[in-house]
Amino acid sequence: MRTSALLEVKGLSKVYPNGYEALNDISFSVRGGEFICIIGRSGAGKSTLLRCINGLIPISGGSIRIDGTDISALNENEKLLLRRRIGFIFQEFNLIERVSVLHNVLTGRLGYINDFCAAIGYFNRSHREKALWCLQRVNMVQRARYRADRLSGGEKQRVAIARALAQEPLILLADEPVANLDIELTWGIMEDLRAVAREENVPILVNIHDLETAKQCADRIIGIARGRIVYDGAPTGLTSGILQEIYQSDSAPVRYTTTNSESLLPATSGVLGG
Numbered sequence: 268m269r270t271s272a273l274l275e276v277k278g279l280s281k282v283y284p285n286g287y288e289a290l291n292d293i294s295f296s297v298r299g300g301e302f303i304c305i306i307g308r309s310g311a312g313k314s315t316l317l318r319c320i321n322g323l324i325p326i327s328g329g330s331i332r333i334d335g336t337d338i339s340a341l342n343e344n345e346k347l348l349l350r351r352r353i354g355f356i357f358q359e360f361n362l363i364e365r366v367s368v369l370h371n372v373l374t375g376r377l378g379y380i381n382d383f384c385a386a387i388g389y390f391n392r393s394h395r396e397k398a399l400w401c402l403q404r405v406n407m408v409q410r411a412r413y414r415a416d417r418l419s420g421g422e423k424q425r426v427a428i429a430r431a432l433a434q435e436p437l438i439l440l441a442d443e444p445v446a447n448l449d450i451e452l453t454w455g456i457m458e459d460l461r462a463v464a465r466e467e468n469v470p471i472l473v474n475i476h477d478l479e480t481a482k483q484c485a486d487r488i489i490g491i492a493r494g495r496i497v498y499d500g501a502p503t504g505l506t507s508g509i510l511q512e513i514y515q516s517d518s519a520p521v522r523y524t525t526t527n528s529e530s531l532l533p534a535t536s537g538v539l540g541g
C-alpha cells in the first residue's frame with residue numbers, strides 16, 4: 268500500500284449559490300488501497316463531497332489535492348485531464364444502453380486516445396485488451412459482446428466498475444453504487460470494489476446509506492453530519508453515541524451565508540438541511 272496521501276482534503280467548505288452551506292471545514296487524507304465508506308443522513312453532504320473531489324462543482328474554501336496536485340490551481344484543460352484519472356461510479360450505472368458492454372468499457376479509455384480516434388470510435392488493440400482485462404477483473408468478460416441494456420442491475424454496476432478501472436484511475440469515487448441492488452448483489456459489488464482497492468492500490472470512497480454494509484465492508488468509515496465530519500476511523504470504533512451524532516434528526520441549524528448576492532434566502536440561520 269502506498270504510504271503518502273493520494274487524496275488530501277483540507278478545510279473544505281462548499282456553499283451553494285443560494286447561500287446554503289453544505290460542507291464546513293472538512294479535512295481528511297486517503298492513501299492508496301484504502302476502502303472508505305462515507306455515511307450520514309440524507310442531506311448530510313455526502314454527494315456534495317464527492318462532487319467537489321471530482322471537480323463537478325467548485326469548492327468555496329479550503330483545498331483538495333489529488334496525487335499532490337491542488338485542483339483549484341488548475342486551469343480548465345488541466346482539470347479535464349485530471350478528471351480523466353478520477354473514476355466515478357453512479358447509482359444509476361450511467362451506461363450507454365444500446366451499445367455493447369465492451370464499447371461501454373472502452374469509453375473509459377477516451378482520455379488516452381486522440382480526438383480523431385475518439386470521433387470515429389476507434390480503439391486499438393492495446394485499448395481493447397485493457398478493456399477486456401477490466402471486464403475480467405469483475406468477472407464480466409463473458410458478457411463483452413452483450414448489449415448493455417440486456418444486463419441485470421448487478422451486471423450493469425460491474426460494467427460501470429470496469430469502465431472506471433479502464434480510466435486507470437488515481438482514485439475511485441462511488442455515489443450510492445448499491446442503492447438499486449438487492450442485498451446479495453450489494454455484497455458482491457462491495458466485495459468487488461474492496462478487491463479493486465486492495466489489488467490495484469486505488470483508494471475508493473463509497474457513499475452508502477446502509478450502515479450494516481458499510482460496517483462489514485469498509486476499512487475505514489467517515490461519518491458526516493450537517494456538512495461536518497463527526498467520525499473518521501475504523502468501523503469498530505462506531506459507538507452508539509457516535510452513531511446517534513451521525514444519524515440524529517434534531518440537528519443543529521445549518522447556516523446560510525449572505526456572501527452571495529444571488530441568495531434567495533434570509534440572512535439569518537435556521538433551516539435544516541434534511
Ligand SMILES: Nc1ncnc2c1ncn2[C@@H]1O[C@H](COP(=O)(O)OP(=O)(O)OP(=O)(O)O)[C@@H](O)[C@H]1O
Binds near residue numbers: 284289309315
Ligand atoms: N445545487 C444545490 N443548491 C442548493 N443546495 C443544494 C444543492 N445540492 C445539494 N444541496 C443541499 O446540500 C445538502 C447536502 O446535499 P447532498 O446531496 O450532498 O447530501 P447527501 O448526504 O448526499 O444526501 P443523500 O444521501 O440524500 O443523497 C442538502 O441539504 C441539499 O438539499
